[in-house]
Amino acid sequence: MSTWRHYLFLVCFATTALALSVRVVYLGVTERDFLQEEGDRRSVYKEDLPAMRGMIYDRNGEALAVSTPVFAVAVNPKLFDATNQTELSELARVLELGAGELERTILNNRQRGFLYLRRHVSWERMDAVRQLKLGHVSLVPEYRRYYPAGESVAHVVGMTNIDDLGLEGIELAFEEQLRGEPGTKTVLRDRKGQAIDDLEYGRAPRFGTDLQLSIDSRLQYIAYRELKSAVQSHSAKSGSLIMVDVKTGEILALVNQPSFNPNGPINQRIPTRNRVVTDTYEPGSTIKPFTAMAALETGRYGSDSKIETSPGYFWIDNKMIQDPVNLNTISLSQAIQKSSQVAIAKVTLDLPEGSVFQVLQRSGIGEYVGTGLPGEAIGRFSNVGRTSRVSRVVMSYGYGFSVTPMQLASAYVTLASHGNRLPLSILKRTRPPESERVFDIEAAAEVVAMMEQVTERGGTAAKASIDHYRVAGKTGTARVLGQNGYNDERHVALFAGIAPVSDPRIVMVVVVNEPQSGSASGGQVAAPIFARVAEHSLRLLGVMPDKNRSGVDESPRANTLLAKRDR
């Protein structure tokens, strides 16, 4: 036996052993971090834990927007074998998708590592998918938004997109508060990409903050129902209604027509425009009470000051101001009751220049209401160049400037609260806001008294009167601006009202845009909507009746009852 063979084997073994040790040191020490990382990358995954979005409630705690946990079914198209027909057809059956279509979608996205197959999948379906135990198919937890009140509050609450981000309304405006912060956890996955173990919770998801709105969903529903039926029966283009609590400035109801179903599919055609906030209209005669206020403030006018309107028209420079009929000599309050252009124009010319503008400005016209609802318009309102007699008169009956229905409601709250201007709010208030006195108490009460006559027999809005409650208000009819100035065929019918007169609780503004049926005036179209909504609303709010059914005046019987309560 030769020794060289012995040494040859020895050297071979030694070299092999050395090579192995070097490799072990290389892998275990030098390259350790890199290899660990690569290994983790293939089996350890960080997953997002979605945070639940804050709920939205109405003022009484009724849910308006609810999030519910659901799942998204996703696939890794790089690794999932879409040509395996048994797996594919089972998946298609559970997800209720066409097998051929599913195969095409997966194959077309083969270069991607992640593909949603179906979003917002229920627990039952999720369990069914899990039962299939398919590789490279993952179930991603997520949340879906439901809107129990549906269409009636759609414009206020708005909606979210499929990824739970606010798109419209409150959902958009208060996105920061509503959105939570997702958490993370680390999981171990097997070769097929299925989680086999949770390794570590990084951060717990922080849920979004709940919001409580000032909206009363009962009043909201009534307003929605009445506005919808009125807009349909008048074949109007659109309509808006806003109701505000005079005591707190909270918005109790806000509806628009046409509306949409926030639970339905989202596309470009759905009417998401919140017209109460985003659209501006010429307020027309609804401004006349503010002109009366300007007159009262001079101290030279009272509600029974006589104004001569005969012969029912007069000329200012080249413009004829005209009433439908000759009203002869009327008082200031009759000028409001009958909505006389001539009387209001004559009063305005007698007032100091700019006084009507200032009254409107003090009541909040020309400023953002600032509730935070998205897309708020400010309207056109300026005193620049308004020095001619015609332009002053035009402003005194609500032309030549524009307001949003919400601005008009805000201005009427100032009158209804007897001269206190208070900020409006779409969120429920825990305590009354700071208000600012802008009108004299007596003068504001006198203007409201004049407006009460509007809803009485002989007024322009007798249809605004309701049982059991005294109401005040003012109609308005504006023409729509067409391509060649005012269009005489197209009108906007407005009504702004206050109820009950003895102790105002609600202010409501109703706007009906381009009613097609017969009469298009505020008194015929908008006032009846006010009446129907106010009647239900005051009862639901538990407001004390201040008049009896038949009598226009406060009935003695109700009086004694009211007195009894006060004692």
Add this chain to the structure above:
Amino acid sequence: MALAALLVGVIASGISVVKGAQELRSLHTALDQSQKAQDRLLAEHSRLLLERSTFAGLQTVEVVATQELQMAFPAEIKEVVP
């Protein structure tokens, strides 16, 4: 003597590590189950909220009041109880 003490210490700490790991695991499982339960309860909560708004909505209340209970609005107010 010292060696024996060290041995006991090593064994004890080894057992406590195992125990800790076991506890971590069971807590992990508990947390996971609680989270699943929370999700299921949240899902049920929102379902119940939807149901409540259907059954206790103004619309349903009006129908029940006027048709089933034969209630009507008073024509004339005789007394108001505040």
